[in-house]
Amino acid sequence: MAHLRTATADDIPAVLAFWKTAAEDTNRVGDDTAAVTALIDRDPEALLLAIDGGEIVGSLIAGFDGWRCHLYRFAVRPDRRRQGIGTLLLDAAEERFRRFGGHRADAMVLDDNTLAHHAWSAAGYTVQPEWRRWVKGL
Numbered sequence: 035m036a037h038l039r040t041a042t043a044d045d046i047p048a049v050l051a052f053w054k055t056a057a058e059d060t061n062r063v064g065d066d067t068a069a070v071t072a073l074i075d076r077d078p079e080a081l082l083l084a085i086d087g088g089e090i091v092g093s094l095i096a097g098f099d100g101w102r103c104h105l106y107r108f109a110v111r112p113d114r115r116r117q118g119i120g121t122l123l124l125d126a127a128e129e130r131f132r133r134f135g136g137h138r139a140d141a142m143v144l145d146d147n148t149l150a151h152h153a154w155s156a157a158g159y160t161v162q163p164e165w166r167r168w169v170k171g172l
């Protein structure tokens with residue numbers, strides 16, 4: 035049975051290895067030690083991990099920036115999917131957001147990631163088709 039905890043700096047190599055096999059998004063920028071260290075330094079409770087048998091089986095970043103509630107790196111190890119681990123992670127993230135007074139959580143989801151669409155829909159998330167993400171490299 036998986037349990038949840040927040041990540042520490044010691045977890046970073048395992049987290050990066052986990053995302054290589056479990057996470058989606060070919061457009062992602064900067065999954066490296068410096069980036070995850072910066073996240074943990076800035077908000078030590080944002081990176082949630084699901085652990086089983088001492089190994090990472092799931093992850094979710096529940097980022098609250100003081101204004102909005104953003105979810106990133108929602109991933110479960112392929113051999114552990116459809117066992118409720120994703121739900122466990124989302125419930126914990128939403129609970130965290132509620133503690134901050136957050137009213138709405140959001141996630142960036144690739145249009146062709148139908149697997150993710152099923153999971154987000156099941157958790158009550160819906161698409162806002164009127165929005166597009168505007169980005170600029172820094």
Ligand SMILES: CC(C)(COP(=O)(O)OP(=O)(O)OC[C@H]1O[C@@H](n2cnc3c(N)ncnc32)[C@H](O)[C@@H]1OP(=O)(O)O)[C@@H](O)C(=O)NCCC(=O)NCCS
Nearest residue numbers: 058108109110115116117118119120121143150152153156
């Ligand atoms: C998305 C993901 C994290 C879901 O994790 P999970 O642990 O399998 O999710 P859960 O077991 O909690 O599933 C919750 C519900 O979502 C729906 N769901 C999840 N996977 C599904 C699938 N393959 N087909 C249909 N429905 C699915 C179901 O309603 C499921 O409830 P049920 O199993 O009781 O029917 C996992 O599929 C994953 O890691 N995908 C690859 C990475 C990714 O695309 N992440 C999202 C980035 S936006």
